[in-house]
Amino acid sequence: MFEFTLNGTAGAARAGTLALPHGTVQTPCFMPVGTHGAVRGLHPDEVAAAGAQIILGNTYHLHLRPGEDVVAQLGGLHRFSTWSKPMLTDSGGFQVFSLSAMRKLDEQGVEFVSHIDGSKRFISPEKSMEIQWALGADVIMAFDHLLPGQSSAEDAHDAMQRTLRWLDRCRHRHGELTAGDPNRQTLWPIVQGGTHADLRHASLMGILERGPWTGVAIGGLSVGEPKPAMHRVLEGLNPHLPVDRPRYLMGVGFPDDLIEGIARGVDLFDCVAATRNGRHGSAWTADGKVSVRGATLRLDPGPLDADCDCAACTRFSRAYLRHLFVAEEQLGQRLVSIHNIRFLIRLAETARARILDGTFDSWAAAWRSRYFAKGETS
């Protein structure tokens, strides 16, 4: 269980297969985010129909509501949500970052003020493991400390070292929890270190010393740093990452980020942008972004993206989708969310095919020039 098989490579790009308790995942792969145990706005069948092989859940949010005890009593997150394929939960580490204004951090852990009712909640590495074990995802993440993208070397060093110390505690507690059932859930560590090459290297070395691991995540990117900085981090880590383990670039990304990540050896991605932008009326297409509310779509009978096979593109016109947004019908938000998810999943699927047939580089080059032809940024 948790084995990763490399099926082929093209330069740094890799195509693999990851075996998890609830199924296998073919990589490269985009994982939709379902913070509260649901991909926002979508039915699990729609998520599966979009080609999702694995989705995320969130420790912090599910801990607050409904509580991991409730989820456990209802049979775990898979049964509770009826999502039967693999699942990964984030540790709450991202909330250390995103809720920085309402938390207090020390070596022991992080005290959050609940954004729901103002109550104080304490999450430590051990607590995160306990919550994630109760939720029951196939893959769980270490509780880490991440910082804004442009943090100083001193701050990044501090957070990176804390993340390593917390990793020891995560591993210890998770080992206790899974002792009787080691094939049910696996824990992945997270490389931190900001945009500082030496810190990233030290973080990875610290992680590998503590191994073995069934996968390695790269966190703390796409949090405000310039894109080339993220690319340099990935390039710096690539030669040192275990070849036979999946690499998960956390919280990334936009379509071009998937291309650049895959080209630099990343296997797994997750990002809320597909669903959030979908709800906000921004769709990705092979020719760049399309604002679904845009006046130019008013009488456009064509699909959002002529190349797309999603539930929105195979049936509805741009004019109708625009109408739904203007009329504030939820169907519009749902359809564009489905489209964006399908777009990223299909991008990863195509990348995999191109890696396997050896044409990844030329395909990626053509993809970039078309996607950015209109001069857009992402």
Next chain:
RNA sequence: GGUGGGGUGGCCGAGUGGCUAAUGGCAGCAGACUGUAAAUCUGCCGGGCUACGCCCUACGUAGGUUCGAAUCCUACCCCCACCA
């Protein structure tokens, strides 16, 4: 026909002498969003410019008072309510 109330930018609606090209809201337009405190947030929104400044045209219509009027006065037009 009489009495009272009212006519403000695409719509609704503030504003009762200068700080008003005119508060708000809606509609419209554009943009942002990366391990989800987001069905959210931001900007533009009379016209024209050799534009972070200037010039036009604007508060029913026409005239008047005033250094200065959406704001005061007069006439007219229209709308609403009630009374005949």
